[in-house]
Amino acid sequence: MIKIANKFLYFIRNETVLFFAVILALISCAIVPPNLGYINYIDWDTLALLFGLMAVMQGFQKAGVFVYLANQLLKTAKTSRKISLILVFLPFVFSTVITNDVSLITFVPFSIIVLRIAGLQRLVVPVTIMQTIAANIGSSLTPMGNPQNLYLYTKFEISFSNLLVLMLPYVIITAIFLLIFVLISKSEQVCQIHVNTQSGNLKTLSCCWLGFIICLLGIFKIIPALAIAAVIAVFLLIADRKILLSVDYSLLATFFAFFIFIGNIKSIEGFRIFLSSVINGHVKALAVITSQIISNVPSALLLSGFTDNWNDLVTGCNIGGLGTLIASMASLISYKIVAKQYPNLKKQYFIKFTISNFALLTLLFTVSFIL
Numbered sequence: 330m331i332k333i334a335n336k337f338l339y340f341i342r343n344e345t346v347l348f349f350a351v352i353l354a355l356i357s358c359a360i361v362p363p364n365l366g367y368i369n370y371i372d373w374d375t376l377a378l379l380f381g382l383m384a385v386m387q388g389f390q391k392a393g394v395f396v397y398l399a400n401q402l403l404k405t406a407k408t409s410r411k412i413s414l415i416l417v418f419l420p421f422v423f424s425t426v427i428t429n430d431v432s433l434i435t436f437v438p439f440s441i442i443v444l445r446i447a448g449l450q451r452l453v454v455p456v457t458i459m460q461t462i463a464a465n466i467g468s469s470l471t472p473m474g475n476p477q478n479l480y481l482y483t484k485f486e487i488s489f490s491n492l493l494v495l496m497l498p499y500v501i502i503t504a505i506f507l508l509i510f511v512l513i514s515k516s517e518q519v520c521q522i523h524v525n526t527q528s529g530n531l532k533t534l535s536c537c538w539l540g541f542i543i544c545l546l547g548i549f550k551i552i553p554a555l556a557i558a559a560v561i562a563v564f565l566l567i568a569d570r571k572i573l574l575s576v577d578y579s580l581l582a583t584f585f586a587f588f589i590f591i592g593n594i595k596s597i598e599g600f601r602i603f604l605s606s607v608i609n610g611h612v613k614a615l616a617v618i619t620s621q622i623i624s625n626v627p628s629a630l631l632l633s634g635f636t637d638n639w640n641d642l643v644t645g646c647n648i649g650g651l652g653t654l655i656a657s658m659a660s661l662i663s664y665k666i667v668a669k670q671y672p673n674l675k676k677q678y679f680i681k682f683t684i685s686n687f688a689l690l691t692l693l694f695t696v697s698f699i700l
Contacts, residue, residue: 346624346626346627347582350582350587350590350627353587354589354590354593357594361593361596366596367592369592370592370593371585371589371592372483372484374483374547375483375554377547377554377555380576381554381557382479382544383428383577383580384540384561384573385537385544385561386428386431387576388533388536388569389537389541390434391575392534392537395419395435399419402415403443408516409514409515410511410512410514410516416436416440416444417460417507418463419460420436420460420461420463421464421467421503421507423467424464424475425468425470425471428474429464429465429475429659430577430659430662432460433464433666436464437457437461437667440453440457441453441666441670448519450671453670453674454674454678455510455681458686461660462507462685462686463503465651465659466647466651466689469496469500469643469647469650470493470496470497471493472492472548475626475657475659476580477625477643478643478647480629481639481646485633487639489548495643495644496644496647499647499648499697502696503693506689536564536568543557544557583626584630587627587631591633592634595634601635604635605636608635608636612638612641613641613642613644613694614645616645616646617648617690618649620657621652621656622655624650624655625646625647625650628646628649629642629646649690651687651690653686654683660682664679
């Protein structure tokens with residue numbers, strides 16, 4: 330019994346958002362008994378595309394492609410400032426394609442190794458914090474950059490160009506913010522940095538690129554999303570089951586649970602009208618505020634059920650990923666990695682993370698009313 334209780338507590342600590350999503354879904358099921366209408370609650374295209382992208386990115390990560398490319402760039406770095414510049418902007422650029430969480434899972438551990446080799450451990454906290462900001466805002470530029478964008482892009486049938494134009498000003502301002510951080514930091518000469526890495530074989534890389542291209546065709550609605558997910562699942566079942574098992578199914582389950590909850594709440598007319606009236610005219614602010622408490626992915630799922638103002642919802646959920654440590658679940662990845670490697674830096678990391686994130690959030694939120 331004690332072991333079961335410990336496992337349950339471990340699950341809640343590690344999958345808090347999923348746990349509460351399931352609880353909300355179950356409560357809503359008690360109010361609106363399960364029926365065939367539940368099938369229409371689920372955005373199957375979003376789940377299919379999210380699965381496909383996660384599987385493909387796991388393949389790229391396993392092949393060591395991103396770390397290999399980063400290592401090649403670092404060969405030209407001869408100062409601590411240039412190293413910081415490369416390490417910070419790697420997740421900023423790559424997150425537009427490989428998602429914010431994959432960027433941080435890949436580049437934060439790599440950066441810690443690089444800084445340790447270069448004798449620049451003093452930069453671990455500031456560089457990791459800026460990498461996290463870079464990944465969270467850089468990812469906002471494209472549909473495949475983060476889960477909430479992919480969902481909102483699919484639900485509201487947003488065009489790629491409209492999303493790009495909407496988020497580009499915030500991405501540019503963040504790039505300037507990051508660049509200033511790097512330029513004002515103390516610079517010193519360092520020896521050439523090299524980390525032993527190698528990319529996967531041609532066959533593996535070809536399969537990954539093919540999978541990514543197929544996913545893009547799904548995003549642009551050229552190939553049905555469900556067909557893409559089925560092809561990728563069957564291929565991995567035969568070729569590499571480890572990648573299939575490494576997909577973040579808890580994220581998919583979180584989406585599924587929230588779809589059930591939102592669908593049930595929307596079917597209660599009085600409650601739906603009340604929430605719609607509360608949200609109307611305050612979408613952006615509410616997206617930012619709720620993101621600080623339950624993170625931006627659940628906020629996007631929740632608020633999207635009661636508003637058609639996708640511009641403010643996309644903006645609010647993306648810049649709302651800044652702020653608290655849980656505003657974007659991807660931010661917890663960086664924190665956990667640093668806390669594990671340098672337990673004595675946890676307090677310093679938390680304080681500097683909070684200050685820098687809220688400073689940029691305030692700036693971007695203010696700019697959003699000017700644009």
